[in-house]
Amino acid sequence: MPDIVITEFMDEAAITEGLRGHDVVYDPKLVDKPAELASLLGDARALIVRNRTQVRAPLLASAPRLKVVGRLGVGLDNIDMVACAARSIAVHPATGANDVSVAEYVITAALVLLRRAWFATDRVAAGEWPRNDLMGCEMSGKTLGLVGFGAIARETAARARAMGMRVIAFDPFIKADNPVWAALGAEPASLPDLLAAAHVVSLHVPLTDATRNLIDAAALKAMRSDAIVINAARGGVIDEEALVMALKAGQIAGAALDVFESEPLKGAGAALFAGCPNLILTPHIAGVTEESNVRVSWVTVENVKKALA
Numbered sequence: 001m002p003d004i005v006i007t008e009f010m011d012e013a014a015i016t017e018g019l020r021g022h023d024v025v026y027d028p029k030l031v032d033k034p035a036e037l038a039s040l041l042g043d044a045r046a047l048i049v050r051n052r053t054q055v056r057a058p059l060l061a062s063a064p065r066l067k068v069v070g071r072l073g074v075g076l077d078n079i080d081m082v083a084c085a086a087r088s089i090a091v092h093p094a095t096g097a098n099d100v101s102v103a104e105y106v107i108t109a110a111l112v113l114l115r116r117a118w119f120a121t122d123r124v125a126a127g128e129w130p131r132n133d134l135m136g137c138e139m140s141g142k143t144l145g146l147v148g149f150g151a152i153a154r155e156t157a158a159r160a161r162a163m164g165m166r167v168i169a170f171d172p173f174i175k176a177d178n179p180v181w182a183a184l185g186a187e188p189a190s191l192p193d194l195l196a197a198a199h200v201v202s203l204h205v206p207l208t209d210a211t212r213n214l215i216d217a218a219a220l221k222a223m224r225s226d227a228i229v230i231n232a233a234r235g236g237v238i239d240e241e242a243l244v245m246a247l248k249a250g251q252i253a254g255a256a257l258d259v260f261e262s263e264p265l266k267g268a269g270a271a272l273f274a275g276c277p278n279l280i281l282t283p284h285i286a287g288v289t290e291e292s293n294v295r296v297s298w299v300t301v302e303n304v305k306k307a308l309a
Helices: 012-017 034-040 059-060 081-086 099-115 121-125 151-162 179-184 191-197 218-222 239-247 267-271 290-307
Strands: 004-005 024-026 046-049 068-071 089-095 142-146 164-172 186-188 200-203 228-231 254-257 279-281
Touching: 004 267, 012 290, 034 059, 034 228, 046 186, 046 290, 068 290, 081 089, 099 151, 099 200, 099 228, 099 254, 099 279, 099 290, 142 151, 142 191, 151 164, 151 179, 164 191, 186 254, 191 218, 218 239, 239 254
Parallel strands: 004 024, 004 046, 046 068, 068 089, 142 164, 142 200, 164 186, 200 228, 228 254, 254 279
Antiparallel strands: none
16 A cells, blocks of 8 residues: 555656665546545555545545645645644645746736737638727736735736836735735735725635635626736635626627636536636646646655654
8 A cells, every 4th residue: 555645646756766675556537536545545655646535534544644734735624724733633734845837827817807908819710800899908907916925926916016016915914014915015904895995806815614606796897997807826716606797798808717626526516607708718737837836746745754754
């Protein structure tokens, strides 16, 4: 039986080099094979997962020797932290390793949605020349509203400022006199003020009882009609049905979603977004680049090795 079980994709060099000497089972499809996964965990001391593996009571029950869960990323909503703490199982996210990747995703999505021209491929290929339909906006001079002002939001703020944007942020856990605001040229704001002012609203909060459906129908109605919203944080922070209705009604100008309440999208969840205009959907990939995958994998390997030492 393996000592370390890895259920989702990671950098293979980090496994072969970083975990040399350990008995490892690595199968990035294990996340979709729960019975096989449970059968492998009988003697395992370490479990390495991304965001899809649900580390809940039933899975933990099949791993009586488990000492550490390594999270290839930062969100912990797929891990029962209370249950892990009750068994003294350490949980180690790869904090900071994918901050740049997510920040670049947010800026890219904002540029595409503001400029609009990149939605014209099929029409131009068909012989149309829809220049008047595609006159978008510049990012420079616009206001970016960050909901949450942690590490990823701060990376995003730095890039937005370099593009000529004004940056405001709502974060009730950071006081207005904190020097981080001045250091990044950002301004603290209440959530209502942010929603009213921002041309781009980007979410950077975990999914909790307080943040679930934080961006609901009322919040979307409070936004500018030319605003776009980007969620590369956690599914469930946006009310997806309300967002689709707002986009179809022209109530806001666009949206980009990298995360969803249920992943991957299936059935009614997938059908909800069909025919929705000015919408970018990506498969929880904002934090995953070739470079960040290496960083995240090595940070996780080192965290796991320390916990097993």
